[in-house]
Amino acid sequence: MTFMKRFHVVLGTAAALAAVALAAAPESARAEFPDKNLTLVVPYGAGGGTDIGARLLSKDLEPLVKQPVIVQNITGGGGWTGWGTLASAKPDGYTLGLLNAPSFYMGYLDPKLGRKERLESFTPLINHVIDYVVITVVPGSPYKTVKDLVEAAKEKPGTISITAHGVGGDEHLAIMQLERMTGAKFKVIHNKATPESKSQVLGNHVQVLACNLSEIVTEVKDNQLRVLGVMSPTRSRFLPTSPTFKEQGYDIEASVSRGIAGPAGLPKDVEEKLVAWLDKVVTSKEHQEKADSLFLELRSIKGDAYRKFLKDNEQTVKDLMGW
Known part of the structure; x- marks a missing residue:
């Protein structure tokens, strides 16, 4: 009996030490991101402008991440079935999605809808298209x-x-x-x-x-x-x-912007990798030529600048709608 008790204690101690060692392991010792396919959530149906742009982007992103980038259309709720899915995804970089502004704002700014998500529920990475x-x-x-x-x-x-x-x-x-x-x-x-x-x-x-x-x-x-x-x-x-x-004589600018985001809480190193890869795609000559054939105007706005862009647009919607 004594032997069995000591056996379990030794095993438990070994397991605990292994867990501590893994947590303390340098980044280089962990699995390199990404080591499996990425999912790109499109909150609208196949064949629309958002979907077409997303599939164009995902195809050109794959050679850089060296993994498949799978477009997943999740429709309904004015886009918020898809955005809700993105917001609740594990923040590991493997689930990304399209943000469409200003349509995106209505789901949580409209007090009648009462959604819990906010812009801060996401990690904005880069803008792709201005239309x-x-x-x-x-x-x-x-x-x-x-x-x-x-x-x-x-x-x-x-x-x-x-x-x-x-x-x-x-x-x-x-x-x-x-x-x-x-x-x-x-x-x-x-x-x-x-x-x-x-x-x-x-x-x-x-x-x-x-x-x-x-x-x-x-x-x-x-x-x-x-x-x-x-x-x-x-x-x-x-x-x-x-x-x-x-x-x-009418000083008005209005557009839809379509960009890429992950859920809130992405690890900083993963966020930086994704932004760098996405920017390389959006600013490449090959991607530009493909976008031109679809009459899509590309505009890379990255990281903090993209977050500010979205926040400024959010305020414009608040002002116009009186919220």
Whole structure:
């Protein structure tokens, strides 16, 4: 009996010493990150703008991390089924996800929704794409400029229909900014996705299309749609003849940004590795050429600068929505 007791004590002591040794082991002695596949959570369905950009990024990231990067579409809840999954994931760098601002903010800023997550529930790593809001009409529309549209909306408030894609989304916030600046009032038609909105406008069921620039370049070049204005600081290289709102006297910038984040609490060394790899992809010539073919404007904003970018955008949403 005595022998058995001593045997267990020795084993227990050995196990404890092994655990202490492992915890104290230098970083070089631990498994090198990553030693298995990464998951990239996309909070929207396959085939949309977010999904297309994510798959482009994941494919070009794989050679750098030397592991598969698997895109996982987790839809529902205005994106928050996916974002909730990301926030609750183990903070080890193996689960990443797309953050879409400003749509992302609504799930926790809206007091009626009562979500517990916040921006601080995530580790923002890098911005990938900036896609500016553009206002277009069909070629036969009586509105030739942003001023034409604004004056008509002031003369007959709430009668000119314009598309958006959810309360607090980038198009909706852009329309709200234009209304506050000018005193105009539009009839906002919310749809689930831009293809539905394009069909409504091209079919003359809705008068004005508000969406992201990458989504209408083809229709503009094919003369199916005419641009009234782009809410970008300078003219887009994809539509160089289309004027900005600023050129027309309306100092408004509005866009959707799509970036990569992990859950809060990522180890600093893992965060630094991921930021370096992602930045190398986003700034590479090869990735840029692929993005150009999809009319996606890449913009790398890293680490602390990306966190500030998101926080500033969060404040803009609070101000516009009154939260």
